Amino acid sequence: MPASEKNAQLPAPSKSTPTLSGDDVTVVFVLGGPGAGKGTQCANLVKDYGFTHLSAGDLLRAEQERPGSQFGDLIKDYIKNGLIVPMEVTVQLLENAMVADLDKSGKGDIKGRKGKFLIDGFPRKLDQAHKFEESVCPAKMVLFYDCSENEMEKRLLIRGQTSGRSDDNAESIRKRFRTFVETSMPVVDYYQTQNKVVKINAERDPEVVHKDTQKQVEAQLGKNF
């Protein structure tokens, strides 16, 4: 059986009270199609505002490589095919990373700790959005980097020359675009109904996109959030 058909074996979601409070922790979701420039802009925002940057894709790739991971084969199969990994895995990886970041001192009690997180490439499916906000932390805003498929494909094929990623190739890119349109855009639409989305034209020069992002972040969160 291919790993992508095995998600029935994953544990059911277990918790309905968020681990972290939106009063202490600022969560910004960073969305956009594959190659829109999410990672590039997140790196800028880390320097500007001291966010902790957590890329869901990076966390999944690290888990895939972790010796002894029970999810390694499943993640590999989903990523190659541009499919969304069952949410329990990704939400748990994000929660672990956030808690570890808040508990840098290692003392264990993270209640009341302040933090700012850019959650990059997540949520990519509505069930991830609901599960994360219910069980980990509510989000304050969504940055949505809007870019044409033509431009994203160009960028990904260039990135593929050096990234070593199993999904930066023409066939996987086609599948990722399809997943984005069918599964991930409904997440953007959902947050739009909550007026949390800031849409940014990501087709432009990276520095122009950066300046626009700064303006929008400060308009939503203020200068000293």
Ligand code: ADP
């Ligand atoms: P994402 O995280 O959304 O998949 P990345 O930030 O990894 O996207 O960017 C994809 C590729 O495009 C990278 O090689 C990056 O250097 C390049 N890139 C990012 N932003 C721009 C831009 N505004 N114009 C041209 N190339 C870009």
Ligand code: C5P
């Ligand atoms: O964001 P990135 O392009 O690094 O994501 C790579 C892949 O990781 C996605 O195409 C998808 O297979 C998986 N992923 C996921 N759920 C997320 C983020 C990434 O399943 N929220």
Ligand code: MG
């Ligand atoms: Mg990325």
